[in-house]
Amino acid sequence: MSISKEEIIHIAKLACLNLSEEEIEKYTKDMQEILEFANTVNNVNTEEIKETIGANDNYNVFRKDEVKQTVSKEELLKNAPSQDDGMFRIPKVIQ
Amino acid sequence: MAREDYEMIIGLEVHCELSTKTKIFCSCPTEFGGEPNTHCCPICMALPGTLPVLNEKVVEYAVKAGLATNCSIAKNSKNDRKNYFYPDLPKAYQISQYDLPLCYDGYVTIDTPKGEKKIRLERIHIEEDAGKLNHDEYGRGSFVDLNRAGVPLIEVVSRPDLRSAEEVESYMRKLKSIFEYIEVSDCKMQEGSLRADVNVSVRKKGTEKLGTRTEMKNMNSFRSIVRAVEYEANRQIDLIEEGGTVTQETLRWDDVSGKTFPMRDKEDAQDYRYFPDPDLAPIRLSDEYIENLRNNLPELPESRRKRYLEDYKLSEKAANFTVQSKYYSNLFEDAIKVCDNPKSVSNMIMSDIARILNEKEEEPDEIPFTGEDLGELVKLIDDGKISSAIAKKVLEEMFENPKKPSKIVEEKGWIQISDEGEIKKIVLEILENNPQSIADYKAGKDRALGYLVGQAMKATKGKANPQLLNKLFLEELNK
């Protein structure tokens, strides 16, 4: 099991991170070590074992279909790095 | 080889907004429109620390949709996260369903020139809609409005069973009609509440292997879908005929140029990293829950069609046409509560109402008057109060300026003249002014009668009772 620099670059792209050459080196090495450690899970026999879904036995947790409005638009937008006309402003997106 | 030697293989992913009051994971209203970012809260804006809670009506509506399209309903289901970055997706993941959709293995039937055809459904799952990006024409940037973020959707995935643009259209119309009937969605295409991703490939007739497909995303008008499917299939055929190969890609349909273009990739490499959403609990549906919904499903178009044929003796064509839309069908049912003439009502829907909508480029849900109004209109004809020619004018008026038909007739002074003395006066006047027509009639030219009646109608602006006119003209001419 070995992980390449190219894989780290690909993963960083999926995660929307820019990595410097130095970081790529460092994370490649770290990942190698951590994944080797993580691989120990394969020592456990899990034949016929179901994976855990959800942290506890809760199921069918539903909400009533009733309108409640809590926080004003101004409050919701107050942390926006850039806004205009009550909307979040970003550089022009070309389709 | 010619284009005719190929067949199109089309599969659809139809997204349909559910008509719940609130969003799928928070209590914000789903109402269309509104000032940007006013139908939002910390949850649908994905503020740090917020958590989703599933709207019970979303599950109910999706199961109803599944039952109405002959699907099996999953007893065990869950929500999964689909991870990707885009400014209209505030959490950077869409909560959707991956391997355990609520509904699976269904079908709907459509009418084709070769008869009925089953279109199989692979699955129906629930998910959340994204927000909207507004673009500024001055190039100052794009603007994110999250009012739509978190509006509940069902995604209906068909098998690749469709073979022509016409089939695509009737399949979508069928889904739209079913969802309207069971009242899980208002399916307003103009508001984007019904839209489709269309997968198209072609292959030589008689071969088994599927060709490479392309996908056109977010199509939201029947007209564009039909044009896009035809264009894209022909593009692929021509490409293959020229010795090229089709590449699997996502395309954008441009309605103005009538062409498809490759989309710039949202992400260079798509890898959605689906995994079960740990913030939400699994869904387990009991048999009682499912059966209860099944038993309370509203009457579906198929059953209404049968009733119309048997109880109201409508023609096959009229019955099919009337049930194709819940709005037509409801209009029909409400109208015949007021008047006792189902055939005339359905004729008026099929010919006049459909024509007017078509001219206005509107859908049946936009009809501005009620079934009772329509019934009253038909009754006015049946009672001899107005002619069918006037009725058409009244109907036009009902679209422009919705009022009770009797009121329109009264205000416009369109009441039919049925007084024999008054009509006789008109007949005599017309005859006096048209001696040539009298001569023609006497010479055996029956057309002359039609001309004279027409002149009388013109003189009375269509208000004269046509039967009476006919009768009196004949009496005078045959004297």
Added chain:
Amino acid sequence: MKLYEYTAHELAEMLDKKEISSEELTKAYYDRIREKDGEVKAYVSLMEDKALKRAKQVDEKRSKGETVGKYAGIPVGIKDNMCITNTKTTCSSKMLENFVSPYNATVIEKLNDEDLVFLGKLNMDEFAMGSSTETSAFFKTHNPWDLDRVPGGSSGGSAAAVAADLAPWTLGSDTGGSIRQPSSLCGVVGLKPTYGLVSRYGLVAFASSLDQIGPITKDVTDSAILLNLISGHDEKDSTSLKLEKKDYTKSLVNDVKGMRIGLPKEYIGEGINEEVKEAILEVAKKYEEMGAIVEECSLDVGKYATAVYYIIACAEASSNLGRFDGIRYGYRTEKFENLKDIYKNSRSEGFGPEVKRRIILGTYVLSSGYYDAYYKKAQKVRTVIKDAYNDLFKKYDLLLTPTSPTTAFKMGEKSSNPLEMYLADICTVPVNIGGLPGMNIPCKLDSKGLPIGFQLISNSFEEEKIFRAAYTYEQNTNFRANKPEFKGGDK
């Protein structure tokens, strides 16, 4: 004794008898903070104006004879990953340095309803990712027992504040040991409740299926009281369980006779510091003396818990942290020409190296081709671990282990090797994998004068057993006679 040295339940009594006012008490804490927090650096931000205002309001209510909560007017410190309306919630990250929450976390609402006084927000590892509070983007928090050492993490600020009397009690959050391990290193009582007992709404998520808020206190009584205040079903959290509300103070009974305590041998073996091991065996002996039945047992599969933990926690984190994109809130890069730059540069500049490392790991284990081998496999092993716990709890009321394999380590000692840092959690992580409650109780000082703690683990929703055993231990020992000396540092 100084005001800030009392426990919350002692202070409540003094307030009730009007021996002190909340204003006086609150001021005493701010004086103490001004005196000592320069050395400890537990607080990221203070809420002095609001706190004093509320303290005065509570005093007024009391003097008018209006009914107030039993703990009204008592100050509390909050880990900086829980949202308080109109207050900064930074997660000790540059990403959220200026984020002001427009809403309250459910636990905050609950404490508000009881009229507690919020002193300020406490330092932590960035986004709760770390075991030493060294990954905070702002500054490192120092261990009050030895300022050259770490307080543990990620709730290092919350634990150090209680140890240094900078707050009577605090809230922390625990994903893999983040309440218990710093409590152990700082010599205070820290409880991670059963998953689903305390609402997570308003807690900035690290790993959704593991995160849980809990109390850090000076003694077991305060722990039971604070848990009473924050627990209970919340309809805003789908993982919150509908259970009848309990009064945990009823479990504060000085008696462990007949309680069955399992001592998993794996946690008194390899990888555990000798002095810690000895201390745990002494605790076991003490319990036997007090009438409990202590037996060695085995949790063999527990050795995979850390691997399972890092796979699941990082996978969830990689998705949970996607929302930090510089569009709606949070840090936005100055270097951008297009949307992609905003995403990539904001995230790369806004997140620290440990956060990025975990996002990369989490993205990797979920990515196409690796999902089954890592994520799915880990979720299966998680089932195996849960089953193993279930088997143990058929035989035992409680399990006894160390909380941390070592006492407080030197700053910088482990920060260069991530894997070594991850192993600081080996005793606490399995408890989160099982969704179980676990508590750190301080028991003695090691030869360097640093606190050692032990961990009691019970089955889900059996916190009462933990409280009873912990209370009994506390009543029959006297760890609190030791006081941190604030030695070391650049004085």
